[in-house]
Amino acid sequence: MTTRGMLIVLSGPSGVGKGTVRKAMFRDKKRDFVYSISMTTRKPRPGEVNGVDYYFCSKAQFEQEIANGGMLEYARYVDNYYGTPLKYVNQTLDAGKDVFLEIEVNGAMQVRKKCPDGVFIFLTPPDLSSLKKRITGRGSEDQKTIDKRMLKAVEEIKMMRQYDYAVVNDTIRNAVHRIERIIESEHLRVPRVITQYEKMIGVVKK
């Protein structure tokens, strides 16, 4: 029997660099974990591809998915729905592979309740002015949306204490390295390792 994979959750305020850091992680090296693509009702930004960046869908389709029990978690974030399809996460974890989620804080807290043995990482900006520069510099939102996201950022930073780790995204390289170290050390935690040995002992006992 395969040991169930580990769920890794990365959150942090809009514009802190979650997507950039996550993409760098997958670009740098072949990883032992896979990224779970979220569903959203948000319109694609230029360059975003359906089925790669998100599964883009209508509000009706998203609400149908919720009604069908198809979401591990979901949240309304600044006028849109975002959520994690349950089936892919379950199948991948059952196959023994780790799954990486990049989601906002309310969704992360839903996952925390359902999967308390997950690893919850909060990505922080070096300071609030860098956060504002990053979200504005990205150029993907109008001023009204940037203001809404900045207000939300303050609320989100207050949620940091609900997480297991805080990682500063000062440089992308540093942030990737810090997350790698967290994942490596989480794999060495006794509750995760012991199941394999208990199985071995079970075999020896027989």
Ligand SMILES: Nc1ncnc2c1ncn2[C@@H]1O[C@H](COP(=O)(O)OP(=O)(O)OP(=O)(O)O)[C@@H](O)[C@H]1O
């Ligand atoms: N360490 C960094 N130093 C400087 N700029 C950065 C850093 N990390 C990311 N950025 C820049 O900040 C902007 C926002 O990054 P990104 O889109 O990855 O944020 P995000 O947290 O995924 O945002 P959202 O939650 O809104 O999707 C991008 O223009 C990106 O290039």
Ligand SMILES: Nc1nc2c(ncn2[C@@H]2O[C@H](COP(=O)(O)O)[C@@H](O)[C@H]2O)c(=O)[nH]1
């Ligand atoms: N609760 C969830 N939040 C998600 C999911 N996928 C992305 N997100 C978060 O939404 C905001 C906005 O994203 P953007 O792409 O419009 O900038 C950001 O914090 C994402 O991390 C999800 O499946 N569930």
